[in-house]
Amino acid sequence: MESVAERVAELTGREVDSTTSLGASHEWHLHRAVLDDGRALFVKAVPSGRGSAHLTGVFRAEALGLDWLGRSFGSPVPEVVGWDTRTLVTSWVEQREPTPHAAASFGHQLAAMHLAGAETFGASWDGFIGPLPLDNTPAQEWPRFYAEQRLAPYLRKAADRGALTPGDVRLVEKVVDAVEELAGPPEAPARIHGDLWSGNVLWQDEGAVVIDPAAHGGHREADLAMLALFGLPYLDRVRDAYNEAAPLASGWRARIPLHQLHPLLVHVCLFGAAYRTTTLDAARAALHGGG
Template sequence: MREGSFATYEKTDRSPRADLAGEAAGLRWLGAAEKDGGLSCARVVSASTHRLVEERVFQGVPTREKARRAGAALARTHAAGAAWYGCPPPGWDGAGYAIGRSLTPVVPASAQDGARGWGAACAEWRVMPHVRAVRDDGLVDAGEARLLTRVADRMAAGDFDSPEPALVRAGGHACARIHGDLWAGNLLWAQDGTRAAATGAALIDPMASGGHAETDLAMLQLFGCAYLHDLLAAYDEASPLADGWRERVAIHQLVPVLLHCVLFGADYVGLALSIARRYA
């Protein structure tokens, strides 16, 4: 469709739990970092609970150079920062991001504790809700639920906490401003000559919140991404990652894998338990 002088893309979700205003708020929040070199984002034309209209991102083919531009720009998006782990995008008061019957909650200001690190917030607001869901669905037995809970307990104790990348820390932020669902399908390679070409790619479909920058990078590694090595290398050059980040990739993948268990069933349970055994 077209609106004014530019092409648009319309997304609708008629689910009673849908709230596309949250996705629109996330796009605006992530897009606010563009002025400081952050990744291009699909621009919101209009949004309501069940309908979102965006300026269309014209796609091109991935290249090594685009991946390097995207990696450096993603570092600057993260560096725009957030006020606390799990915080929602400004201007949105929804409970979280609903996909099917699942909910990825955000942490409202009334519930945040600035002294808590990534692991404590992630264990309470992300991991354990999914663990309860897969247990109640019969996807894991009592012993496997205890295994997953042990990992959540270690997360809550801060065993896997680590410093944010250098640019996030330099900005004095509590945590990074993350996309939250950054698999390769939500990173669109830009067509040459378009607005997004300056950063190599553009972001769509966020579940944006305050989070750890390593979570977005882990999600890109979970299902694969073109020229991933180049993207990660450029990110690390622009905003050096904390020592040992490669050993933490899988723990940052646990939440999306558990979400896939909730959404798609038993096919992902083996991977979730494999991650849990590694970190229990």
């Protein structure tokens, strides 16, 4: 049975001095590896003989997404060192304490990444958000893309697992049906992270590095709404700096619940009814313009 050190050596072409377990996330294990030249790396690996068949695309999606995000100016993502269907190796990121200065720098970084743009909404690769498939079929119009490829699939999955009642489903369906009215001014596809909760932000002295993307061409307000969902240190500084570099369209605050509805439905699918109330509150707020 191939060890993590052997996988990393094969993908990097270097000997591995040591590996340290960092626990697990979903169906993969996390490690810190140190190469024979002293370089530290971060490793995600599906244990040999374990993992669902559909997970063979997870690391491909993440590697392609990181590479794509990394082509934007000053992109705040780690380097992809190597990958295969069961392993992803990236550069190691030493975290720092968040500061107002770093938050402002991160706001500028995020704006630059978004402004790098995308050819369409969606992406040319099959996506994942955590272990769940994410439909990246390219689309030209955001409202229907969001309704049909970001809300409806996870609403069905949440209902199928019994985490939402028929009445809950009808409420969220009202948002799905009204997305064109709720979407705000048209936006060009932005180069977004797609799963930008605070745990995926690693602070640096200057800005931050973002990890674990569900990258695709999307609505730039989605990343900012996700940052607000579970709280981020100095979020106001991030948003103020973002607005300096790439002003948000009028009414963006009222649309935060609309953009939070997708990640909340994903959480219902993954973790069950614990997220039901928050999801329904977001749906009601979206229908009432954030109020």
